[in-house]
Amino acid sequence: MTQSEMSRAKRHLETTKKMKEMLPRFFMRMMERKFSNEPVAWCMVGIPPELLKAFDLLFEWPENFGTMCASRQVAPYFIEVAENDGYSPELCSYVTNTMGYCRLFKEKGEAPEESPLPGGMGTPAMLLGSGFVCEPRWKWFQSIATRFFDIPVYSTDPLAPPWDVDPHDPRIEEHYLTLLREDLAGQIEFMEKQTGKKLDLDNLREIMERSHQALTYWRDTLALRRAIPSPMGSTDYFHAIIPQMYLVGDEDAVVFYREMYEEVRDRVERKMGVVEDEKYRLIWFGLPPWFNMGIFNYLESLGAVVAYESTYNVGDYFEVDLSDPLEAIVRRTWQRALKMHEYGSETMPELCNPAVFGGFSGSSLLEELVDQYSLNGALMHLTRSCRAVSFGEVHTKNRLAKINVPSLIFESDMADPRLWSDAQIKTRLHAFLETMDKAKQGGQINEL
Numbered sequence: 440m441t442q443s444e445m446s447r448a449k450r451h452l453e454t455t456k457k458m459k460e461m462l463p464r465f466f467m468r469m470m471e472r473k474f475s476n477e478p479v480a481w482c483m484v485g486i487p488p489e490l491l492k493a494f495d496l497l498f499e500w501p502e503n504f505g506t507m508c509a510s511r512q513v514a515p516y517f518i519e520v521a522e523n524d525g526y527s528p529e530l531c532s533y534v535t536n537t538m539g540y541c542r543l544f545k546e547k548g549e550a551p552e553e554s555p556l557p558g559g560m561g562t563p564a565m566l567l568g569s570g571f572v573c574e575p576r577w578k579w580f581q582s583i584a585t586r587f588f589d590i591p592v593y594s595t596d597p598l599a600p601p602w603d604v605d606p607h608d609p610r611i612e613e614h615y616l617t618l619l620r621e622d623l624a625g626q627i628e629f630m631e632k633q634t635g636k637k638l639d640l641d642n643l644r645e646i647m648e649r650s651h652q653a654l655t656y657w658r659d660t661l662a663l664r665r666a667i668p669s670p671m672g673s674t675d676y677f678h679a680i681i682p683q684m685y686l687v688g689d690e691d692a693v694v695f696y697r698e699m700y701e702e703v704r705d706r707v708e709r710k711m712g713v714v715e716d717e718k719y720r721l722i723w724f725g726l727p728p729w730f731n732m733g734i735f736n737y738l739e740s741l742g743a744v745v746a747y748e749s750t751y752n753v754g755d756y757f758e759v760d761l762s763d764p765l766e767a768i769v770r771r772t773w774q775r776a777l778k779m780h781e782y783g784s785e786t787m788p789e790l791c792n793p794a795v796f797g798g799f800s801g802s803s804l805l806e807e808l809v810d811q812y813s814l815n816g817a818l819m820h821l822t823r824s825c826r827a828v829s830f831g832e833v834h835t836k837n838r839l840a841k842i843n844v845p846s847l848i849f850e851s852d853m854a855d856p857r858l859w860s861d862a863q864i865k866t867r868l869h870a871f872l873e874t875m876d877k878a879k880q881g882g883q884i885n886e887l
Contacts, residue, residue, distance in 0.1 A: 444861035445512065446733025448674040451713055454699040455675045461695050465686055478564030478634065481583075483576055485569025485595060486626070487768055489650050489688040493643040494630050499560040500685055504540075505533035509729035509854035511555040517543070518855055531575045532824040532854035541587040565633045567626070568594040573827035593629040595622050599776035602801070606780050615776075619769045627765075643764040646688035651761075656696035657683050663703045664746050665812050668712025669720065670703050673735040673745040677727050680751045718742035719875055720813055724749045724835070725820030725828045726853035737865065741872060746812045749799070750828060779804075799835055809844055816875045817846035822853050845878045847871040 450456050479497045491498050508514040514532065517539030522528055524542055526535050540559070543551040550559025566588075568580040577594060584592045598618050600606040606615070627638055657679075664671050679699060682692035706712075721738070723745045728734060735745060757774040759767040782802040799805040808814065817839055819832045836846045849867055851858045 444859070445731040445856060446736070447510070448678070448732035449736050450674050450678060452671060452675045452679075452699065452702055454695065454702050455678045458678065458681070458695070461691065461698070465681060465691075479561035480565045480567050480633075481560070481563040481580070482567045483569045483571070483580070484684060485571030485576075485597060486567045487623075488685055489643065489646045489764075489768070490626060490630065490638075491567075492646050492688040493638060494634050494636055496630070496634065497561065498685075499563070501537040501560070502533045503681070503685065504556075504560055505536040505854050506729040507555045508536050508540075509856070510732070512730060512856070513553045513555060514730065514854045515857060516553055517551075528824075528855075530824060531573070531579075532852055534575050534579050535824075536854055537579070538582070541583055545587050563588055563590055565590055565629075566592040567629075568592060570594060570596045573825070591629070591633060593626060595626055597622060597772060599773070600780060602780065602783065606777055612773075616769060616773060619772055620766075623765060623768060640764055644761055647761050647764045647767055649690060649693050650687040651759075653687050653689075653692040653696045654683060656693070656700045660696065660700045660703050661747075661752070663700075663707050666707040666710075667720075667813060668710065668714070668717040669744045669746040670706035670711060670713070672713040672739060673723060673727065673748060674732060676745075676748055677732065677751070684751065713744045714739045714742055716742050717744055719744070719816055719872060721745045721816045721818055722747045722749065722808065722812070722814050723818050723820070724832060725822045726750055726825055727820070728851050728856070728859060729853055730856040731859060731861075734864075738868065741868075743816075743872060745818070746814065747808055799831070801834075805835065805838060806842065809839070809842065815844060815879065816871070817844060818871075819846055819848040821848050821850040823850055823858055824852050824855065843878055843881075845871065845874045847874075 454461070475497065477495075477497050479499060480491065481499050481501055482491065484500070484502060505514065508517060509532075514536050517537075518528075518532055518535045520539035520542050521535040522539075524538065526538055528535075540551065540554070543553075544559070550556075554560075563583075566580040566584055568576055570577055580592050580594065584590055596618075599615055600611055604611055606612060631637060660671070661676075679695075682689070682695050686692040719742060721743055727750075738745070757771055757778075759770045759774070761767050779802070782804040799808075817836070819836065821829050821832060823829075832848055836848060839846050847867060849864055851864070
């Protein structure tokens with residue numbers, strides 16, 4: 440049922456406005472399935488998209504499907520079906536959205552008509568899971584395989600050193616590199632068995648080259664957002680994450696990010712900002728409310744632009760030797776873990792998380808970003824059903840207060856709109872911007 444207080448986002452970049460034309464492989468995958476007998480894999484973030492492309496696998500990402508269900512206002516229905524089936528409202532709403540969808544699929548023998556995609560997600564032949572970022576993912580695909588689809592599951596476990604060890608110790612380094620290699624080998628063995636195909640290393644090398652080209656353009660685009668006024672806000676950012684999460688290795692992704700980089704660079708050169716009168720430059724913590732992305736446009740109407748987001752940010756680009764593409768994947772993961780270890784992140788480095796899914800707890804990256812992007816405020820979305828992106832927010836708020844950067848913590852969810860109160864949240868946003876005005880004038884920051 441449509442929620443009257445929700446609104447769709449207005450994008451500012453021509454590149455993101457025409458994503459469906461530029462990324463046909465992603466948006467037309469339903470048609471591919473309709474005329475193909477190839478197996479479909481359901482995957483989680485943490486599975487290298489380059490490997491999927493190397494095996495020429497058709498794929499679905501239930502997490503991404505959850506964002507589409509949220510944006511089309513059908514997620515509450517799927518979530519309530521899951522809750523009636525015994526799943527807790529405190530669980531990840533991506534999980535419960537999927538479980539409700541699967542329950543209806545099993546009962547009807549086909550995708551529920553409420554699905555935002557024609558035909559829903561393709562019937563899976565395998566599940567490729569990951570322990571990356573959060574704990575519900577371990578049981579998520581196991582539950583699907585035992586309750587709804589009798590299909591094989593493989594879960595990857597990309598571990599890296601915790602914050603209180605020396606990762607430069609050769610013994611520590613070799614231990615974790617060995618774990619990463621074994622984990623990657625397990626994924627490959629599973630895919631070879633399920634697809635009946637052998638991995639072509641020459642093909643993977645070419646895919647990795649395109650992947651790194653795309654990620655380089657994406658990284659350079661995000662760096663351009665340091666400009667004042669900011670040439671790009673959150674409505675474009677969150678719509679532009681699809682290629683770097685699911686399609687790196689495709690030529691479409693290279694083209695998309697190259698055009699985006701050129702468009703944003705042109706906006707910087709012409710001093711063309713997201714808003715005419717940029718008063719506030721914000722950092723966003725947490726997942727966005729996919730059901731109400733128009734909230735970012737509302738902020739822009741008040742002169743506030745989000746110049747940096749803590750989620751889905753790939754961080755630094757790392758040069759790796761592509762002569763051995765498998766070792767390149769391992770080294771890329773390892774170098775990211777090392778980089779965040781250097782920042783002193785105390786939260787989730789052991790998951791190879793680039794410390795940009797949480798609140799930068801203990802990480803000196805926070806102060807660096809405030810300086811580089813000229814940030815003067817922070818919005819922290821306490822995402823009820825995603826603890827992984829929400830913990831550490833109070834600690835981060837206190838650290839920001841020490842450098843006179845005010846922040847607002849407000850509670851909602853990424854896919855379930857039942858916690859959203861438009862009037863209440865907007866009232867708090869107005870009060871927060873008033874606090875930012877006081878902070879600019881050297882006044883004391885009030886707790887919100």
